[in-house]
Amino acid sequence: MEGEIVALIGSNGAGKSTLLMTICGNPHAKAGEILYNNRDITRLSTYEIIRSGISHAPEGRRIFPHMTVLENLQIGARDKECFNREVDRIFTLFPRLKERMHQQGGTMSGGEQQMLALARALISRPRLLLLDEPSLGLAPLLVKQIFKAIREINETEKISILLVEQNAYHALHLAHRGFVLVNGIITLTGTGEELLNNPEIRAAYLEGGR
Ligand SMILES: Nc1ncnc2c1ncn2[C@@H]1O[C@H](COP(=O)(O)OP(=O)(O)OP(=O)(O)O)[C@@H](O)[C@H]1O
Numbered sequence: 001m002e003g004e005i006v007a008l009i010g011s012n013g014a015g016k017s018t019l020l021m022t023i024c025g026n027p028h029a030k031a032g033e034i035l036y037n038n039r040d041i042t043r044l045s046t047y048e049i050i051r052s053g054i055s056h057a058p059e060g061r062r063i064f065p066h067m068t069v070l071e072n073l074q075i076g077a078r079d080k081e082c083f084n085r086e087v088d089r090i091f092t093l094f095p096r097l098k099e100r101m102h103q104q105g106g107t108m109s110g111g112e113q114q115m116l117a118l119a120r121a122l123i124s125r126p127r128l129l130l131l132d133e134p135s136l137g138l139a140p141l142l143v144k145q146i147f148k149a150i151r152e153i154n155e156t157e158k159i160s161i162l163l164v165e166q167n168a169y170h171a172l173h174l175a176h177r178g179f180v181l182v183n184g185i186i187t188l189t190g191t192g193e194e195l196l197n198n199p200e201i202r203a204a205y206l207e208g209g210r
């Protein structure tokens with residue numbers, strides 16, 4: 001999946017968030033193995049996994065509400081050098097965050113907080129970005145903006161993206177490939193387009209779900 005956007009769709013409780021957290025080693029997988037760049041990362045610590053180029057924007061934004069935008073970004077950066085090197089790139093991607101850099105995270109709008117969560121995951125320059133429900137709770141216009149930002153990141157920086165989304169319609173449109181997770185098991189896979197046109201998927205995840 002290198003360089004691709006891969007969508008993982010599935011209903012509530014299917015295990016999507018758990019899968020992303022397990023890739024990050026928190027919790028560790030109890031069985032099986034997780035390979036990244038042909039390397040077994042199953043038993044590595046979260047710190048080592050993040051250092052190997054994986055970044056996670058967890059469900060529900062989880063920014064630090066009492067810290068400013070800048071401080072939130074500093075936490076996402078590996079160190080001061082990384083922060084100084086990358087902050088301009090982040091502000092070019094998300095001009096709104098630059099305007100608001102001294103504002104407390106928790107006082108920003110839902111959409112702005114989601115941008116911040118994305119930016120915080122990106123500032124460490126990951127090669128693989130794990131995104132958990134980036135459009136959750138956002139109005140349609142903001143959903144569009146977030147998806148546009150995801151596409152841009154993928155196209156300009158060639159970052160691979162594993163995208164978990166309830167919004168299957170948008171996610172499959174954006175994704176090169178998709179996987180359907182039911183009760184922790186992958187039941188179906190195909191290109192974004194194939195899954196969009198699959199009658200089972202349409203009935204289960206798409207009808208009325210736009
Ligand atoms: N720490 C935990 N202890 C016990 N059960 C858990 C724990 N974490 C997750 N689960 C259970 O595992 C299942 C999968 O949860 P998960 O959060 O991965 O679902 P999801 O696919 O992300 O759902 P959603 O779309 O609602 O976010 C759920 O039934 C959940 O209750």
Ligand SMILES: [Mg+2]
Nearest residue numbers: 016017018059
């Ligand atoms: Mg979840």
